Amino acid sequence: MARIVLRGLGHSYRNAPQCETDYALKPVDLTWEDGKAYALLGPSGCGKTTMLNIISGLVTPSEGRLLFDGRDMTGASTAERNIAQVFQFPVIYTTKTVRQNLAFPLECRNWPSAKIAERVDRIARLLDLSDILGAPARRLSADQKQLVSLGRGLVRDDVSAVLLDEPLTVIDPQMKFALRRKLREINRATGITMILVTHDQSEAMSFADEVVVMKDGQVQQSGPPEHLFARPQNEFVGYFIGSPPLNILAAEPGNNRLNCPALGLSVGLPRGVGTSVLSFGVRPEHIHLVDVAGTAPGARVEAVENLGVERVFTLRAATGETIKVKSRRHKGLSAGTDIGLSVKLGDLLVFGNGRLLGDGEAYLPSEDVG
Amino acid sequence: MNRTYLIVKYLFLLAWSTFVVFPFLWALSTSFKDANAVTSGARYIPWLEFEPSTQGWKSLFTSGSQGINIVTPFLNSATVTLTASAISLVLGTLAAYGLSRYQFRAGFVKNSDITFFFISQRIMPPIVLAIPFFLMLREIGALDTILGLVIVYIALLLPIAVWVMIDFFGSIPKELDEMAMIDGCTPAGAFLRVILPNSLAGLVVAGMFCLIFGWNDFFFAFTLTFTKTQLLPVAIVSLNSSVTPWWSLSAFALISVTPLALVAILVERFMSRGSLSGAIR
Numbered sequence A: 001m002a003r004i005v006l007r008g009l010g011h012s013y014r015n016a017p018q019c020e021t022d023y024a025l026k027p028v029d030l031t032w033e034d035g036k037a038y039a040l041l042g043p044s045g046c047g048k049t050t051m052l053n054i055i056s057g058l059v060t061p062s063e064g065r066l067l068f069d070g071r072d073m074t075g076a077s078t079a080e081r082n083i084a085q086v087f088q089f090p091v092i093y094t095t096k097t098v099r100q101n102l103a104f105p106l107e108c109r110n111w112p113s114a115k116i117a118e119r120v121d122r123i124a125r126l127l128d129l130s131d132i133l134g135a136p137a138r139r140l141s142a143d144q145k146q147l148v149s150l151g152r153g154l155v156r157d158d159v160s161a162v163l164l165d166e167p168l169t170v171i172d173p174q175m176k177f178a179l180r181r182k183l184r185e186i187n188r189a190t191g192i193t194m195i196l197v198t199h200d201q202s203e204a205m206s207f208a209d210e211v212v213v214m215k216d217g218q219v220q221q222s223g224p225p226e227h228l229f230a231r232p233q234n235e236f237v238g239y240f241i242g243s244p245p246l247n248i249l250a251a252e253p254g255n256n257r258l259n260c261p262a263l264g265l266s267v268g269l270p271r272g273v274g275t276s277v278l279s280f281g282v283r284p285e286h287i288h289l290v291d292v293a294g295t296a297p298g299a300r301v302e303a304v305e306n307l308g309v310e311r312v313f314t315l316r317a318a319t320g321e322t323i324k325v326k327s328r329r330h331k332g333l334s335a336g337t338d339i340g341l342s343v344k345l346g347d348l349l350v351f352g353n354g355r356l357l358g359d360g361e362a363y364l365p366s367e368d369v370g
Numbered sequence B: 001m002n003r004t005y006l007i008v009k010y011l012f013l014l015a016w017s018t019f020v021v022f023p024f025l026w027a028l029s030t031s032f033k034d035a036n037a038v039t040s041g042a043r044y045i046p047w048l049e050f051e052p053s054t055q056g057w058k059s060l061f062t063s064g065s066q067g068i069n070i071v072t073p074f075l076n077s078a079t080v081t082l083t084a085s086a087i088s089l090v091l092g093t094l095a096a097y098g099l100s101r102y103q104f105r106a107g108f109v110k111n112s113d114i115t116f117f118f119i120s121q122r123i124m125p126p127i128v129l130a131i132p133f134f135l136m137l138r139e140i141g142a143l144d145t146i147l148g149l150v151i152v153y154i155a156l157l158l159p160i161a162v163w164v165m166i167d168f169f170g171s172i173p174k175e176l177d178e179m180a181m182i183d184g185c186t187p188a189g190a191f192l193r194v195i196l197p198n199s200l201a202g203l204v205v206a207g208m209f210c211l212i213f214g215w216n217d218f219f220f221a222f223t224l225t226f227t228k229t230q231l232l233p234v235a236i237v238s239l240n241s242s243v244t245p246w247w248s249l250s251a252f253a254l255i256s257v258t259p260l261a262l263v264a265i266l267v268e269r270f271m272s273r274g275s276l277s278g279a280i281r
């Protein structure tokens, strides 16, 4: 259990990195607080595994420092760091039984055998492996193997952190849901820091206290899920968090104001943006459908997708832009209908060159209602 | 249709087996002949075509002018082959593991160059090595000794062990070592506690190759010894004098083939038990 701090930590798999793109992980300052549950989110190849491997000690970073509770661990061995890690694909010791697999991390650390037996039984019960403890591990099915891998990651109760690198990919959806909850419970009960790598944002949002979003080896934003949802720092985060993703709409400066033709709204022109390319972002959840009659700007329903409780409407605005709307209402609305749109000014995000203008409080479009 | 296939299959297998086994049967029958039976035309079946004699077999275990004494060369061969194979296997496995898991660099020399350097020892024709080996062994006074032969055989067998084991370790995912280290092993611990138990099949194959090449080598056993230290292949050939004792020669040949045949049978059993299946994922 430790507070893990990355200070200017970066890594390139090349010998002499020339430019930014040579880095699998661009130098970053980041803190993983002790005891929290984190989700590390990002498209495949963005450096998530690299970051975890640096924390656990499998990869030595090419620059920067790694601190555990203020202690420099940059060059420490994997054993010293006492990190548990679960890989994306099951790794099991084929010559051992399930019980021996689960006991191995404890045996390596010379725990007394009574305590080993107790921990192994406990983890086996937690993961429903009790019945197959005696089975040779190589006989198991793929998802049982992954459960054993997961069990080996959770069997130590004194680890600095548990790093989970997309561990649920090979596990079937129902089990996945239950396991995620169990992981969450373990985190709550033991106060062990957990970092769950995933590219499934709903998994990230439901698991984590804090979400870290990465892209191209760069940390884009980190914070509580609600914050990332409400105030994505850039268009990528907006696009990556939320389903369907953030609507990005054209912004046209005019009359000293910034207009959104598709929604019929305008806000005060942000200062100091110079020649930035400006755009609006609005969550599909934040667009309300109203009657066409009145002054609301119109759109035509092009498609309706029923998600059970909610529906996702694909609309074509008068400007030709596509807008997605997510709503629990309007069950009768079908494709081809014309409908009006209404958005609260406070829900409108303004991006300059793809970056959110202001960090949430400094620039609020709602201050000057148009 | 199916029947014809079966018949053809068994005929083919029968023909092939005969082709392979015939020399052994011939040697077996010859080893029980006396001089008369060998020289007077082709005869194969004992009791029917000739009166069997155990003279050939007996001669192998009697020393002096009447006998040949196979025991000493056999023990020499066993000592040299087993020692050299064991050492090569240990050193070769360690080298191969290092080469498969870590990047080495000395100037322009990289892992692949080091691997090639090992293998190139076997690409060179043996005759090229004979003179240097001879001179070096003479320098350290190890000509015509077991020790000298062991040293030379290690040089010959090490590339085989390295080659086989690099390939084998290459087939074991790196994640297994990484997992072991995460679980608390040192790099050496990961190798000993996790990788090695998973490598039995590779070790058996490498060990078998070492035994075969070591046991069967004639060239170096011949060029680096005189009279004191004789290995089996050299001893067999030295039987071939003005009057060749074919009966002794055959018995001798059969005995020297037996250990490798036993190894082959054991290994075959071991491998067919499915221990080769890695099943990491």
Ligand SMILES: Nc1ncnc2c1ncn2[C@@H]1O[C@H](COP(=O)(O)OP(=O)(O)O)[C@@H](O)[C@H]1O
Residues within 6 Å of the ligand: A013, A024, A042, A043, A044, A045, A046, A047, A048, A049, A050, A051
């Ligand atoms: N061992 C390696 N050697 C060289 N390049 C690597 C290695 N591992 C990963 N990379 C590269 O680093 C980048 C980040 O990879 P990774 O951390 O595995 O991403 P993610 O886990 O987010 O999918 C990728 O471009 C990948 O090709």
Ligand SMILES: [Mg+2]
Residues within 6 Å of the ligand: A045, A048, A049, A165
């Ligand atoms: Mg990955």
